[in-house]
């Protein structure tokens with residue numbers, strides 16, 4: 001499903017942010033693994049932990065991209081009248097990648 005209101009600038013920012021995070025992460029884990037002897041089990045756990053954090057960050061970014069920059073001023077309400085857009089509310093959502101913070105209409 002494509003979101004026509006997601007601008008290419010927002011997508012570019014998302015890609016750039018994620019790329020920078022991945023580069024920083026690669027730097028950090030390579031220092032971590034060579035700082036002292038590590039077992040495969042330690043590397044496995046460490047990889048899972050940092051990838052979960054990166055995944056949560058990616059998921060937050062995806063939610064941000066999915067949410068339109070300029071919400072419609074009104075939307076159809078179940079009662080048949082128009083509901084007026086008031087504000088976005090912050091929410092913390094539990095996901096398989098941990099709790100993420102998003103804004104929702």
Ligand SMILES: [Zn+2]
Nearest residue numbers: 077078079081
């Ligand atoms: Zn209504």
